[in-house]
Amino acid sequence: MLLSELYLEKYRNYQVAQLEFENGLNFLVGNNAQGKTNLLEAIFYLCHLSSPRTGEDSDLVLFGCDEACIRGTVKRQIGEYELKVRIPVKGRKKAEVDGFLQTKMSDFQGYLNCVYFSPDDLKLVKGGPSERRRFMDLELSQVNPYYRHALSQYNKVLQQRNNLLKEMRIDLDLLDVFNEQLVETGTVVIERRRNMLLRLNLLAKLLQRKLTELKENLSLEYLPSFEIENDVKEDFRKALEKSYEDERQRGYTLIGPHRDDFSMLIDDLDVRVFGSQGQQRTVVLALKLAELEFLRGEAGEYPVLLLDDVFSEIDDIRRRKLFDIVRQNNVQTFISTANPRDLEDIVGDQRKVFEICEGKVGVR
Numbered sequence: 549m550l551l552s553e554l555y556l557e558k559y560r561n562y563q564v565a566q567l568e569f570e571n572g573l574n575f576l577v578g579n580n581a582q583g584k585t586n587l588l589e590a591i592f593y594l595c596h597l598s599s600p601r602t603g604e605d606s607d608l609v610l611f612g613c614d615e616a617c618i619r620g621t622v623k624r625q626i627g628e629y630e631l632k633v634r635i636p637v638k639g640r641k642k643a644e645v646d647g648f649l650q651t652k653m654s655d656f657q658g659y660l661n662c663v664y665f666s667p668d669d670l671k672l673v674k675g676g677p678s679e680r681r682r683f684m685d686l687e688l689s690q691v692n693p694y695y696r697h698a699l700s701q702y703n704k705v706l707q708q709r710n711n712l713l714k715e716m717r718i719d720l721d722l723l724d725v726f727n728e729q730l731v732e733t734g735t736v737v738i739e740r741r742r743n744m745l746l747r748l749n750l751l752a753k754l755l756q757r758k759l760t761e762l763k764e765n766l767s768l769e770y771l772p773s774f775e776i777e778n779d780v781k782e783d784f785r786k787a788l789e790k791s792y793e794d795e796r797q798r799g800y801t802l803i804g805p806h807r808d809d810f811s812m813l814i815d816d817l818d819v820r821v822f823g824s825q826g827q828q829r830t831v832v833l834a835l836k837l838a839e840l841e842f843l844r845g846e847a848g849e850y851p852v853l854l855l856d857d858v859f860s861e862i863d864d865i866r867r868r869k870l871f872d873i874v875r876q877n878n879v880q881t882f883i884s885t886a887n888p889r890d891l892e893d894i895v896g897d898q899r900k901v902f903e904i905c906e907g908k909v910g911v912r
């Protein structure tokens with residue numbers, strides 16, 4: 549897929565900007581604090597309707613203005629779409645596809661897919677389980693409407709169930725209803741995540757070998773919060789029954805996909821505990837590239853790849869391998885860097901260089 553155009557208005561430090569992108573490599577070059585990450589964030593926003601770095605949409609509106617606008621043209625094998633989001637400082641955002649207002653925000657997702665990779669992603673390895681759950685949810689949500697729906701229903705019922713568990717007297721009939729809904733929606737979430745992890749495991753294993761000259765064996769495994777013997781639904785139900793007393797005391801739900809995780813092992817050793825900095829970085833890169841392949845499998849075409857300042861993170865050999873992979877597969881890639889030297893050894897016709905300076909864009 550291809551993001552051919554991007555238009556920004558009163559967004560972050562951009563008054564107005566219009567960019568036309570190439571199919572291959574698109575470099576965003578500029579000094580620190582000029583708007584490179586802001587631009588990648590806008591592309592991410594068109595994909596997820598959320599920012600990778602803030603939970604507050606109002607942060608995206610140019611200081612002193614009422615509303616930001618991000619618009620993009622996406623070319624896919626099945627057609628061309630115009631995506632538009634308006635983000636007011638106060639009130640709800642509005643998302644349109646080809647001029648039609650989307651009543652449900654989740655209907656907007658899926659037109660543009662992306663993989664975003666920034667130095668912050670090291671927290672995928674170093675951080676807690678919530679980072680890895682977020683990773684799984686973002687990936688599955690962008691290609692699977694059924695998953696999006698199940699996850700949002702699960703989170704709703706989880707909240708209701710937690711509120712109920714905190715009450716002095718529990719309405720057991722209501723608890724039964726919540727339990728059933730939790731199991732139904734939670735099972736969808738767990739099964740999809742487990743399947744994804746099976747695929748990611750194979751892909752990341754291959755990629756880690758490629759990135760380390762066949763030296764390292766990476767394996768990933770989904771870690772559910774209760775033991776799954778055969779039937780997820782049945783096992784979930786049983787585990788809920790067993791944990792009821794505990795949950796009653798603590799006042800919240802102790803098992804379910806909101807407590808799940810996945811492990812990352814290199815030659816059977818936990819990368820989080822035993823991996824060197826370099827190994828941890830390579831694992832993140834392998835995971836991101838595996839994500840690229842996974843999304844291609846699901847969506848039928850490659851997502852766009854957003855690389856935010858990652859050159860400082862990876863050595864020359866791995867950088868070259870990364871470029872080989874995106875070139876061979878013709879993945880539209882956006883690369884931000886503050887160091888123009890990063891471009892020197894990258895030659896080829898399919899590349900475009902944008903100079904970003906104080907929220908203004910020039911084409912070199």
Ligand SMILES: Nc1ncnc2c1ncn2[C@@H]1O[C@H](COP(=O)(O)OP(=O)(O)OP(=O)(O)O)[C@@H](O)[C@H]1O
Pocket residue numbers: 559560561562578579580581582583584585586587607608609610611857885886
């Ligand atoms: N809502 C906003 N309105 C106006 N300016 C903003 C807003 N949000 C952020 N900025 C400004 O945008 C500037 C650029 O941010 P950005 O993160 O894109 O820089 P960058 O080019 O990626 O820099 P670096 O190379 O250091 O990563 C910052 O100086 C910040 O103050």
Ligand SMILES: [Mg+2]
Pocket residue numbers: 584585586856857884
């Ligand atoms: Mg930046």
